[in-house]
Amino acid sequence: MIETDTAAQIYTVENTEEFDRSNVNQRLDIWLSNQIPDLSRSRIQSLISQGNVKVNDETCTSKKISVKAGDRIHLTLPEAQPTSLQPEAIPLDILYEDDSLIIINKPAGLVVHPAAGHADGTLVNALLAHCPLAEIGGVQRPGIVHRLDKDTTGAIAIAKTDIAHQHLQAQLKTKTARREYLGIVYGAPNTETGTIDLPIGRHPTDRKKMAVVPVEKGGRPAVTHWTIKERIGNYCLMHYQLETGRTHQIRVHTAEIKHPIVGDPMYSSNRSIGVNLTGQALHAWRLTLQHPVTGELIEAIAPLPDQFNTLLKILRLRANI
Numbered sequence: 001m002i003e004t005d006t007a008a009q010i011y012t013v014e015n016t017e018e019f020d021r022s023n024v025n026q027r028l029d030i031w032l033s034n035q036i037p038d039l040s041r042s043r044i045q046s047l048i049s050q051g052n053v054k055v056n057d058e059t060c061t062s063k064k065i066s067v068k069a070g071d072r073i074h075l076t077l078p079e080a081q082p083t084s085l086q087p088e089a090i091p092l093d094i095l096y097e098d099d100s101l102i103i104i105n106k107p108a109g110l111v112v113h114p115a116a117g118h119a120d121g122t123l124v125n126a127l128l129a130h131c132p133l134a135e136i137g138g139v140q141r142p143g144i145v146h147r148l149d150k151d152t153t154g155a156i157a158i159a160k161t162d163i164a165h166q167h168l169q170a171q172l173k174t175k176t177a178r179r180e181y182l183g184i185v186y187g188a189p190n191t192e193t194g195t196i197d198l199p200i201g202r203h204p205t206d207r208k209k210m211a212v213v214p215v216e217k218g219g220r221p222a223v224t225h226w227t228i229k230e231r232i233g234n235y236c237l238m239h240y241q242l243e244t245g246r247t248h249q250i251r252v253h254t255a256e257i258k259h260p261i262v263g264d265p266m267y268s269s270n271r272s273i274g275v276n277l278t279g280q281a282l283h284a285w286r287l288t289l290q291h292p293v294t295g296e297l298i299e300a301i302a303p304l305p306d307q308f309n310t311l312l313k314i315l316r317l318r319a320n321i
Helices: 017-022 028-035 041-049 123-128 162-174 249-256 306-318
Strands: 002-005 010-014 053-055 072-076 094-097 101-106 153-159 178-186 193-197 200-202 210-212 223-232 235-242 282-290 297-301
Touching: 028 041, 028 053, 028 072, 041 072, 041 162, 094 297, 101 123, 123 153, 153 162, 153 297, 162 282, 178 249, 178 306, 193 249, 200 249, 210 249, 223 249, 223 306, 235 249
Parallel strands: 153 282
Antiparallel strands: 002 010, 010 072, 053 072, 094 101, 101 153, 178 235, 178 282, 193 223, 200 210, 223 235, 282 297
């Protein structure tokens, strides 16, 4: 039985004998998520750990306890914390949108969410002016499921609901969501395809950078698959598919194999190419995922930005292609 007091944002749930016989020893968080489908399981786990759930009038902070027949569970939704983020009328290039999620073609120079040195003017500020976002991402990162670096362009998905946020993050974790990038690199690998499997962590001396760091020293597993799409003189147009999503992953991996991304101010030793670029020539080209509600397969393709196309044209001219 579920009783709801919407004014006080309180759910009171009573576990009956009939329910218990078909759900023996079900964990508290799983049972609550089944009873209250409007809240994602991760949201419920957070509420439990924060002391917002009582079992038989006793505060419970463990998600793993078993629900028993006759237990009375009291869940309180605290009032939403006010955010200092302000909606800003920043134009958005929308690739896909419905009530659950929105996929944006992010331009170079746009930071995804507020952080040190970027308190406003972010993608989140723009989205807040356009639509509601999931609360589960946090006050500073509402709805954000994955990130793109400031000067990396292309497709990025944002959740509008907590359920969508949970579902999309699960797809990234289980690798059922497919993220494909196009990039232009210096030099030409000897083979047509390859995989870079090297752990990535914070750079030991420059805290603004990432680096290949052994797992035993704090690095996290990172896997990037690559294919050469076009050889252009001493450059290559590359296709990348991410198996993991570490910060600066493609940029660090390509630099490690001595084929850094063109225009990357952090990992390419500031090599000059004679073409004015806003940032690194790296573009999140295609994002394929399962809709969190309908299960439908969604494929969003972000057209290459003008600077990327201009760079390709100039390199082809120089190589007489």
